[in-house]
Amino acid sequence: MRRYSREVEENIRAERQLREWARSGLLASDVSASLQAEVSVDLRRTNDALRLTLFAFTAVILIAAVWLFGELLGVHDSTSFAFIHAVSALVSFGLADLLVARARLYRFGVEEALAIGAIVLLAVSAGEFASPDFRVTSQILFPLTVAFAAGSIGALAVYLRFGYLLAAILSMAAAAAIAFPLVESRVGERALAASVFLLVFFIAKETRRPHGEDYPGDEYGVIQTIAWFGMYLVLNLRLPGGGEFPFAFYWTTYALTWLIPIIGLTMGIREKQREMIQANVVLAIITLMTNKPYLRMARHSWDPILLGVLLMGVAILFRRWLAKGPDNAQYGFTAKRLLAADLRAVQLAGLASAAIQPGMGSHSSPSSPALKPGGGESGGGGASGSF
């Protein structure tokens, strides 16, 4: 079923790791190069920058081509649009398959955009087939259910065929999203969506177990983590899109917003599963940020200071504790950098931080009242003349 054999996937991962070990000084460059030759595969690949650009351009072309097709045929009714979208989905999927088979593309951007585009087109087509009034907001519930269901099945097919993680995530998200138009009760929709995520989590966790970080365990690990993350987002009622809920459900979810990160972090640490650790740290921060709204307490301007002190304090204390262990490690965990990729990730964050400037007021001064506080259009973390 899969377009790429297990051996190919394993060799690609081995090649990446060999390159990373050479960069990290664990292997000499010539040794790494000779071993890379041993595991090299006959597939066309490219770097992330070109891959992303190719993905974006192909996606735009696909959308434009489908609309153009509809315009040229003079189509205006939903059923005809549904037919065009269905045909386009098939053509798009077929093209992706052909490019992989004939051009031997692997994560090249073009074939990925076509395959992901096919999922979206299929979902839209199914929704339009389900109701001629698909675009009428008040009657959208049934078509939406059908669209999500078709999208979920289509995305699963794309994942099974090409192994794109994005497709697996879309499949899971669409399956969970079915609950919202399908179930009338607000409690029921949240509970059903969370159950879908939890089910996927357990399936991925069990399937991953025999493989660990080796292929396909690495893919299952990401799916498992996203499912866990999704379950939390659905159950945290104080995130945007919340509202009023029955007393028991409200306080149960409150308890869960604390329990999920704690349990997840425990699992991540026990299995040394990086994505679970990172995701649950983020969830813990979200829990801290939504705690006061949950308790219906007023937020204060010093809350971010307390949160920041807590985050920095935890990091400093944890680092100190690790440094006290033999060879700067405790139970195998170390604060030291082992791979060059870790440094690159932090450097990238440093570059990206140019877009997020802390402690910035506006660039207005008391003598320029026309400029209101809260701007910062020019960027800059510099002094501001107004608070």
Place this chain on the structure above:
Amino acid sequence: MRMLDRLARWKESGAISKPQHDAIAGIVRKDRFSVYVELNILLYLGALSIAGGVAWTVREHFSDLGDFAILCSLSVVLVLSFYYCFSRVLPFSMGEVESPNPVVDYVLYLACALFSVTLGYIEFRFEVLKAAWDYYLLVSAALFFVLAYRFDNRFVLSLGLSTLAGWFGLRFWRFGFISPSSLRGAALAYGAIVAALGSFLQSREIKKHFFETYLHIAANVVFMAMLSGVDRDAGGWLWAAALVALGTFAVMMGIRNRKFAFVAYGTIYPYLGVSLELLRGIHDDVTILSYIVVSGTAVVVWLVYLARRFGRES
């Protein structure tokens, strides 16, 4: 084949030595598991949150807290932070110096952000520089650059570069140039100066690893400034032509130096610019969609050629 099995086979065949095998296998088995990135993320988010909270608190409660309390507490935190950083700084080197303690990096970042808050508050309350208060930005940027180089800190460098951008924007405002074209001029001047400064420091071998940060920021600012000039009533073609020229240069340099993000910039921005200019005044859907399909396909073919010829996975 599992990675551990591969490693064992390579060791047996003599391709890798036993110490190499043991070191790598330890990482693969997760006998040693680094939380370097996670700790850095926590420290960064912590510093960001504290700085944001301090700015918010000072803004909301300056009348309750009073100038003395605010300035004293900010000064104490600043002095302690800078003392902490300078007491742990490694000797300066022109090359890359990786800090053995990431806490220093983020305390420095926090101190710089709080320095901005303090200056802003002083001017807000006491109006020391009055109309020329934007020079605080220039002074802050200069300080951040010095600290970024002294501590080899990319976060502070980014802070310095964006603070400098703020000063440029304000200077043009001060001169009364508040039209979009004058802001475009400011952005172009800023981008040119940042690129020139980065090139100069790189040519002098001063922290060469910072060069890419300068180039990414300069390239995006200049491209966006040029793009904003397209689709104007007059001179749109000139800006589109300038985008194509700069884009060609970015693609060439990106390929030569194997920095493919610049190939992406050099493709996307000129494409958008030329497309905006070509489609100006056209409202026919079929024409617009046909243009996107044809031109987009041409760009994809071009990128596939580049990717196959130069852009291997790295």
